[in-house]
Amino acid sequence: MSLAFTDGELERLREYLYRQTGMWFGETKRYYIERRLNDRLAHAGVDFAGYMSLLRIDSDERQALVNAFTVNETYFYREEHQLACLGRDLLPDIVSRRLPGDKVRIWSLPCSTGEETYSIALWLLENWRMVDAYNIEIVGSDIDTHALEAARAGLYGERALARLPESVREGYFESAKRHRRKIIDDLRESVTFTHANLIDGVRLREQGAFDVIFCRNVLIYFDEASRLTAARNLYDRLTPGGYLCLGHTESMSRIDERFRVRRFDDAVVFQRPEDAT
Template identity: 45%
Template structure:
């Protein structure tokens, strides 16, 4: 026996088929406990399309897998809860321990070549990569002596557009010191502030699926990667594939930060857990290929 959902018209079989499709497309696994969330987002996607029921919409989706319908679906079903300076003890670790280690491992200031590369993946609406830039500008003594590249990447095209515009309200900015707000943001009305042009231009944004190995090959030689609170949405297989893709994106000896509830040790042995004064980080071994 199957049950239908009002609006989207999903039966239990439809829900299973859809979840299988979305998993293959993104690596994200939805359990039955997410049924209401998924149904409501699919209803929105159907309203955004020229179809009036799930069957027609889903058939068209599968035949235009790389088109606007597929991207609208991804945008609807990815979670983008974030704010500035979130879990900032990890930024402390980056400044106090990780970056000095990176510079030393690359031969010191006088000998290192190329920039220090930092990646925020997923970057959502941009709060994380811009937080990294703010912490470096305000608190890293070597910022005027070291070339730094900051990159942000996400699967969701809508949040990347918002990250590019970089306009934020009180909820996103509640942890930003007032002095930083005055120095690095411009008031744009209605309680919103936009990151000033210099910082926005210093962050390069990309659209990528972390589980898509072919797309992830474009990311190489990162010294530091923040990949926080995304692996919890993957099953074992997708998590392992994401870990391997992150490994391939890093320079040997590079550092990986995960969310506080995530553990790479449960996913893959390819990274070395390293205990820092501020907390746990994972390294790509220097002897790896």
């Protein structure tokens, strides 16, 4: 049986989630919150007060709650124009300051169930002729541990694959079984997946620095304060001269003025200046 929650209880949960993730769920999300909260209370076998006490001592339940509230809607070759920009403009600029064989690091955060991270690898293999000349490291990170498990498994339905050319589906995915295809092991093992929280700057530093970061369609769930925290953390994780790709409705120019707006034929992206310290 579903429980009804007071305004005060829901506000307490909203504030807790905000502190954990940077995402703010307003009153319009009341049903969304109540449904997921009821699921967690039923699983734990406690009432609301008991659940909030449980969160203080049970790290597994804290993670399960975060997992329950993340959004994982994505597919392969999403916002493909940014992948084109990566190959035509961003990487050529980056490697102009490197030697053949040097490492180039690309980060997909949040990576959800892996489609966007693998898309980067697929696009480069298919479209960037210099892909073998450099040591390309692609990392996908997310706050949702269930999504990371799915990303590592690399199993996808036809809806996720719909935008891929037939040659890519046939070349990089095993034959369909139960309406799902598995990405081939060579490609799956070439991508690393890690747990990360966009608003936790201390833990993000453990990921190192990146030349290109794809951080798409997550800042829309943040308020002004958490967007500013995220912007600072992303800036800090970029190498000088590195690039940040956001979702098409998102912009960094009004959040953190340190980023330089770069307009290319395929996309508008945000750059950490080369002379940044």
